[in-house]
Amino acid sequence: MERVAAHGHMRMVEAGEVLIKVGTPITHFYVVGSGTLEGLQPMENGETTVRIITSGQFTGEVSMLSGRPALVTLRVRDPGEVIEVDREKLLSLVQTDAELSEIFVRAFLLRRVALLSGGFGDVVLVGSNHSSDTLRIKEFLTRNAHPYTSVDPDRDSGIQDLLDRFRFTIADLPVLICRGTAVLRNPSNRQIADCLGFNESIDQTHVRDVAIVGAGPAGLAAAVYAASEGLDVLVIESNSPGGQAGSSSRIENYLGFPSGITGQELTGRAYTQAQKFRADVAIAETATHLDCAPKAYKIQIDSGEQITARTVIIATGAEYRKLPLDNISRFEGAGIYYGATFIESQLCEGEEVIVVGGGNSAGQAAVFLAQTARKVHMLIRSKGLAETMSRYLIRRIEDSDRIILRTCTEITALEGNGHLERVSWRKDQESSETHDIQHVFVMTGAAPSTKWLSGCVILDEQGFVKTGPDLSREELAGAQWPLSRPPHLLETSRPGVFAVGDVRAGNVKRVASAVGEGSIAISFVHGALQE
Ligand SMILES: Cc1cc2nc3c(=O)[nH]c(=O)nc-3n(C[C@H](O)[C@H](O)[C@H](O)COP(=O)(O)OP(=O)(O)OC[C@H]3O[C@@H](n4cnc5c(N)ncnc54)[C@H](O)[C@@H]3O)c2cc1C
Numbered sequence: 001m002e003r004v005a006a007h008g009h010m011r012m013v014e015a016g017e018v019l020i021k022v023g024t025p026i027t028h029f030y031v032v033g034s035g036t037l038e039g040l041q042p043m044e045n046g047e048t049t050v051r052i053i054t055s056g057q058f059t060g061e062v063s064m065l066s067g068r069p070a071l072v073t074l075r076v077r078d079p080g081e082v083i084e085v086d087r088e089k090l091l092s093l094v095q096t097d098a099e100l101s102e103i104f105v106r107a108f109l110l111r112r113v114a115l116l117s118g119g120f121g122d123v124v125l126v127g128s129n130h131s132s133d134t135l136r137i138k139e140f141l142t143r144n145a146h147p148y149t150s151v152d153p154d155r156d157s158g159i160q161d162l163l164d165r166f167r168f169t170i171a172d173l174p175v176l177i178c179r180g181t182a183v184l185r186n187p188s189n190r191q192i193a194d195c196l197g198f199n200e201s202i203d204q205t206h207v208r209d210v211a212i213v214g215a216g217p218a219g220l221a222a223a224v225y226a227a228s229e230g231l232d233v234l235v236i237e238s239n240s241p242g243g244q245a246g247s248s249s250r251i252e253n254y255l256g257f258p259s260g261i262t263g264q265e266l267t268g269r270a271y272t273q274a275q276k277f278r279a280d281v282a283i284a285e286t287a288t289h290l291d292c293a294p295k296a297y298k299i300q301i302d303s304g305e306q307i308t309a310r311t312v313i314i315a316t317g318a319e320y321r322k323l324p325l326d327n328i329s330r331f332e333g334a335g336i337y338y339g340a341t342f343i344e345s346q347l348c349e350g351e352e353v354i355v356v357g358g359g360n361s362a363g364q365a366a367v368f369l370a371q372t373a374r375k376v377h378m379l380i381r382s383k384g385l386a387e388t389m390s391r392y393l394i395r396r397i398e399d400s401d402r403i404i405l406r407t408c409t410e411i412t413a414l415e416g417n418g419h420l421e422r423v424s425w426r427k428d429q430e431s432s433e434t435h436d437i438q439h440v441f442v443m444t445g446a447a448p449s450t451k452w453l454s455g456c457v458i459l460d461e462q463g464f465v466k467t468g469p470d471l472s473r474e475e476l477a478g479a480q481w482p483l484s485r486p487p488h489l490l491e492t493s494r495p496g497v498f499a500v501g502d503v504r505a506g507n508v509k510r511v512a513s514a515v516g517e518g519s520i521a522i523s524f525v526h527g528a529l530q531e
Pocket residue numbers: 213214215216217218219236237238239240241242243244245246247248249250251252253254285286287288315316317318319339340360361364449452500501502503508509510511512514
């Protein structure tokens with residue numbers, strides 16, 4: 001307490017005094033000397049107590065690091081004395097005092113987990129689990145670790161009262177009730193981020209040392225190293241932090257996690273770590289154009305804003321390949337999925353599912369889904385898995401009596417009214433057979449997300465960004481490379497613009513290599529900033 005007190009001041013507090021108001025930015029951190037504080041959540045008929053904080057305990061959860069609006073009101077229950085510390089000073093303290101940092105950051109994370117599992121949020125989602133937009137909104141909130149309560153009208157008949165209160169009909173769903181007041185009808189991810197104030201505390205106008213585009217493992221690793229080494233860093237993420245890895249049910253080959261870790265957990269921790277070191281992470285903002293004029297680079301954002309930075313790290317990874325079927329987009333999120341996490345596994349509990357693809361991500365999905373689904377049909381176009389999948393996964397697939405491997409097989413048609421109902425497939429180019437299956441997991445690899453670079457840096461034939469020694473003399477001359485030195489290892493054909501992770505030509509498509517490249521790119525960024 002003495003060490004904390006050195007960064008703040010003692011003050012008396014009166015019963016009933018509000019120290020932090022729900023929905024407003026958190027400005028202070030408190031340690032209770034005497035008396036008690038209570039964390040309160042507004043409810044329809046008053047408030048509910050989420051937590052009591054007594055002498056020797058401290059306030060805060062993850063929003064303390066991110067600067068996002070408070071999820072609970074903090075009020076004095078019994079008068080006493082507290083140490084009051086500015087949020088800015090607390091952030092400096094967690095960076096300089098490793099012991100206190102461990103205690104605070106661990107508590108902030110665990111308290112967020114408790115808020116998540118208790119559904120203590122300022123958001124209520126009303127929508128059917130069979131709707132693709134309900135699923136999208138759930139994934140967005142979950143991957144941003146924002147607690148919410150969800151109500152499914154298919155299961156909860158009492159829902160009409162709630163809808164009547166806001167003058168909505170079933171046809172308006174999904175509806176998101178945000179902070180108890182704003183009611184959003186089928187909101188985009190960006191509207192949700194705006195309503196919950198995800199980007200409120202981020203200044204997007206000043207020139208950054210480094211702008212990182214993409215918050216998958218590569219971008220998050222770059223953010224952690226850049227921010228911890230004192231650089232002014234802004235990360236721009238079009239969806240939620242975590243990238244492809246965030247959609248992995250269990251990553252078993254990442255060093256240091258012998259029993260595996262879910263992609264959501266791994267990348268969620270990395271996101272908190274980046275915020276701890278004061279990296280700004282703008283959520284639901286898409287980079288649409290990179291202006292490569294020399295000196296400060298400019299990144300155009302879909303919101304109309306422009307980010308200026310002295311160096312840029314391209315970490316936009318890759319997007320899932322789709323099946324070549326005309327009506328596939330009609331069923332995306334309503335029977336067609338590109339990731340197999342806990343949310344999707346709940347939707348197909350006890351049912352038959354299809355996993356398409358023969359790589360490691362498909363193998364993981366099949367093994368994971370076999371825990372809850374009745375039967376998993378694994379469809380691959382080749383004759384076997386040996387050339388495309390790790391041996392440990394092949395063995396688990398062989399050992400599972402719920403997984404049926406169907407070689408030389410491809411999907412030919414999807415049918416359904418709103419939600420997917422039937423799937424046709426054919427083997428060895430013979431005639432198709434149709435099955436009543438409502439869930440298909442497409443795990444057929446990914447293509448690089450590089451369209452937004454608009455010719456600014458040199459790409460290979462598949463659209464991946466070329467870097468360092470992969471760039472030939474002729475290519476550099478064509479791109480008017482201006483320096484006497486050749487590009488650094490991860491540097492593109494523009495000085496100070498780097499590419500890391502899955503988006504980079506020649507990258508090994510693994511979490512570990514994305515993290516490795518993201519972190520070493522920062523040493524080159526330091527050099528480029530001094531040039
Ligand atoms: C289901 C699944 C399971 C996997 N399992 C494993 C595993 O067990 N072990 C392993 O080592 N690897 C695994 N992988 C591979 C691993 O996840 C990837 O190699 C890794 O995520 C690549 O990281 P990245 O940061 O380079 O790119 P990504 O993870 O693709 O992240 C890129 C990010 O950039 C964002 N973005 C894209 N375009 C823009 C834009 N224009 N503006 C702003 N943001 C943008 C995206 O939204 C995304 O968040 C798996 C992949 C999948 C799909």
